[in-house]
Amino acid sequence: MNTLLAFDEKTAETTEKVVEVVSQVVPLPLVIGLTILILAVFLGFELITKIPPTLHTPLMSGSNAISGITLVGAILVAGTEHGGFAAFLGFLAVVMATVNVVGGFLVTHRMLQKFKR
Amino acid sequence: MNTLLAFDEKTAETTEKVVEVVSQVVPLPLVIGLTILILAVFLGFELITKIPPTLHTPLMSGSNAISGITLVGAILVAGTEHGGFAAFLGFLAVVMATVNVVGGFLVTHRMLQKFKR
Amino acid sequence: MSPVWINLSYLVSAIFFILGLKGMTRPKTAVRGNLCGAIGMLIAIVATLLAAEVVSFAWILVGVLIGSGVGAYFATTIKMEKMPEMVALFNGFGGAASMFVAGGDFWLRTGDPSSSVIISTALAGIIGAVTLTGSLVAFGKLAEFQFIKKLKALPQQQIINAALAVLLLILVSVILNNPSSGWYWLIVLVALVLGYMLTISIGGADMPVVIALLNSYSGLAAAATGFVIGNTILIIAGSLVGASGLILTQVMCKAMNRSLPAVLFGSLGPAVDGPSADEVYTNVKSTSADEIAMMLEVARKVVIVPGYGMAVAQAQHAVRDLMNLLQEKGIEVTFGIHPVAGRMPGHMNVLLAEADIPYDLLLEMDEINSDIEQVDVCLVIGANDTVNPDARTNPQSPIAGMPIINVDKAKTCVVIKRSLSPGFAGIPNPLFSADNALMFFSDGKQAVMDIITAVIEG
Amino acid sequence: MSPVWINLSYLVSAIFFILGLKGMTRPKTAVRGNLCGAIGMLIAIVATLLAAEVVSFAWILVGVLIGSGVGAYFATTIKMEKMPEMVALFNGFGGAASMFVAGGDFWLRTGDPSSSVIISTALAGIIGAVTLTGSLVAFGKLAEFQFIKKLKALPQQQIINAALAVLLLILVSVILNNPSSGWYWLIVLVALVLGYMLTISIGGADMPVVIALLNSYSGLAAAATGFVIGNTILIIAGSLVGASGLILTQVMCKAMNRSLPAVLFGSLGPAVDGPSADEVYTNVKSTSADEIAMMLEVARKVVIVPGYGMAVAQAQHAVRDLMNLLQEKGIEVTFGIHPVAGRMPGHMNVLLAEADIPYDLLLEMDEINSDIEQVDVCLVIGANDTVNPDARTNPQSPIAGMPIINVDKAKTCVVIKRSLSPGFAGIPNPLFSADNALMFFSDGKQAVMDIITAVIEG
């Protein structure tokens, strides 16, 4: 069956139906996630090996701030309609991730301004 | 609905059914494809700016060979059970892409061997 | 906002993160790079807030307010010298957040999750938990809390750690067949203990490596969470951070000539069979600010080599004043920065930049070493292990092979520190009794100010 | 093989491509890098052959056999001088393949394809078709086929091109509402014409830029095809190639001090108001092999600057012999390589490497220029535009601002070429009548062999 060609008489119909239900969002397939991971890791290596030692401390605090991206997940969990325990966990995650993000970017900014000239 | 969390009572069931039908392959969503494209382009830029001018000719013929990756698509089209005109187009594509791949890698190899010492 | 648009926003956010890191490759563009990263974060957050599945905003709002307050407070009040501690602490928060998100998502799941989701969840929990307790220990050790010092590694530490790791593997295979939240929290609990156990046995001197590694972990935890909730931006940003932390770890290990496993599982403390301090310090000559001022006034080339002691003494502003004074007299002043001077990579650069010392005067180790013989006076301020010639000459030394700044090869070398006590590696330094070396025993800041006064008056 | 495994194989293949490009960053690892790329390709192909939807292998087998035969024949028999032509031709094949794949897939579709699929298909067709005819024209121009020379650009070329582009836009909006194969082939037809039109008006001297750009296009066509069939490896590999071609284009444009639009749409041919050859060539002194040999024997530093003429004359092996001879006499010989010498970037490096000249003797333009005043004899072999001092001194010159190798600043400069006829830019070169310049009118290879004989005999 021609699924890799994204074409197939039988599946075409079924797929279409689902597309309606989950409103065009299909859960990210594992292999695709891995592909994105590998590309990003390689890209990260190339980018970061170019950063000079002078900037290694700001790099550390800055990338720390970026790892606060998990805030996105925290918001999704904290904002769920089901509430309860999960929402509380989400709340904790929101607090911690926000400290990470806000504190990280701010302190990096503070440091980097000294390097401007 | 909690689709971004890949969780939802109603869709969970439907998704599962489809997963059976299309045997875990869902057509690549456009945004995901774009994400992969952007990551690969950035990675390409970082990698290729590091290649010294001495190797620019082999780089050109080598990346030419890589662009023959369209052979993968050619095989899918040429090998389809539906045959006919499409398979013929696929055949043409297979020939051309193979020339590109085989010729490209071979000639690059020939050139690079001179650089070994 | 429809999911397609949200995902497009995530893509834009990823581009901003990448451009942000590209900006960090040069001091001139680094501020802009950091702003880029912050904008990327903002885009991702706003897009998520607009997602259809986010329906109740109370928790989120309160959480963001608290978090912003705490984060902003720390970021604006922390002293530059305390950066390592702060990074360690924030790292832990990042790991904890991922751990909670994965747990919350698992709690919400009703259907039978696929095994890849379960494994991702378990990974996010494990890495997040290890990051949390590991970072807390690192924080405690860097801040030199007394109670942390009292906590000792257990005798069979490595075996216990291995047992915990095996236990985790078993628990993961259990949760694969019984996907219930209870098992998740048990896994997290074990991982929390493991994180503590792994770091408690590592010496304080190696904490910067641990922090960088945990930095990498906090990124990986976010990436694993990305697999849990099927979110590309978490995977991309997490991977970038993962790569960043790993590279910094490598940089440090190389600068200390040690392998990562040696840092993580190696023995610590000084080599027992090394020479004692009394054997080494036979020829120590101490000097005064006036004498140093006289030497400086006839010098043509002066190199200042700062170390952790400069950070402790907060001497960077005094050092800047000394530099200006000498430059006015036509003396060439540069700085020799060892890659692991201080308590985190780039630590010295940040401090000196804070004091408005132009970064093009901060030379890397190799550059300084290449013509250190031409240097008239080398002023070592609170550096110790990074200028210990034993690393070069004594193959038995615990720091043997570590590249150092060869201050002992300068014409004269003045070492400013409070006593003959050792640096973080805990070993004596033969530099202090070298023929061309003079000791100025004083607090770093006070010493530099005394020298300034002496130069002005003399 | 199940789709998951196929996709995993594609991921492995992508990693090999990336490692391959990383290998290309150093001459020592480049062979391995290229092999890596080939292995990546093999993995992708084998995985695809094992896909469930590939059921009939006859066409594939025949196609692969023919393609391999043709490819291997060209690759093993082509002369190194002809690389630019070969790359141009192969580029075209890559574009054509993507165009056929997209067309074949479109033909196979039965349901209503989504608009993103239609647009991707149209893009693959358009880019592929433009790449095909563009590359064929580039090939023809480089191979200097007579009939290509006779084809002239139409008077209102730019307007026609714009009209074709608009027509394509209209056709794409049509096919969006009537997704039928007929429209697809009409689009392809128009794009084929556009590709021809765009390149036919570009001067032969700019063909290398065009080839690099088409190289980039062939990658983008593959990436677009990846969107059509939902295949990640096509997207990744295509993007890598797209980036590669674009960077090479930039490199060349910078080395010629021209913008890409100026290359693609700019005027061509010599500036009409420039000085004529008769005005410039008033002081031309010609010399002989014996005289050159005498100068070489008393020289301490010799720099050889090759250009396209060396490729035409296939003089690289003779040059190698001359180098060995001079080195035996203790004379320092290096090579000055202009980034756009020859007919593609790195052209000279490949030729000289073919003749076993170590690549560390091949210096880049800036390096050579930095102490060219110390050079006793500069031997220019078949280079012209890349050593034209007008670029530096005459702001009116069509090549004004192009960085050149300043051979006119060497103590003596010997220029080997067959006549006073101009290089690819078609403008006279004041170097030839400079006071310190001597012309040796001869075929490049013959000239070098004559010099060798003279040196040996003298």
Ligand SMILES: NC(=O)c1ccc[n+]([C@@H]2O[C@H](COP(=O)([O-])OP(=O)(O)OC[C@H]3O[C@@H](n4cnc5c(N)ncnc54)[C@H](OP(=O)(O)O)[C@@H]3O)[C@@H](O)[C@H]2O)c1
């Ligand atoms: N930076 C990193 O990323 C990193 C990473 C891993 C490991 N490390 C380790 O950290 C160490 C860094 O070496 P280092 O040379 O910078 O420092 P160090 O070897 O730790 O020595 C610091 C010296 O500063 C002196 N000091 C402390 N407070 C002072 C004050 N107020 N005024 C003047 N002097 C003062 C101390 O001597 P007194 O007590 O006598 O004053 C001490 O000997 C190395 O062992 C390195 O391997 C660093």
Ligand SMILES: NC(=O)c1ccc[n+]([C@@H]2O[C@H](COP(=O)([O-])OP(=O)(O)OC[C@H]3O[C@@H](n4cnc5c(N)ncnc54)[C@H](OP(=O)(O)O)[C@@H]3O)[C@@H](O)[C@H]2O)c1
């Ligand atoms: N390499 C690239 O990537 C690239 C890219 C874009 C543009 N270009 C353009 O290509 C040109 C390259 O400059 P170039 O200096 O290498 O070459 P050139 O300016 O094209 O000049 C080549 C010279 O070689 C001589 N020649 C031809 N056959 C010869 C033979 N058998 N023996 C000896 N001499 C021979 C010709 O003069 P006679 O006929 O008198 O012998 C001619 O003047 C530039 O205009 C550059 O802008 C190159």
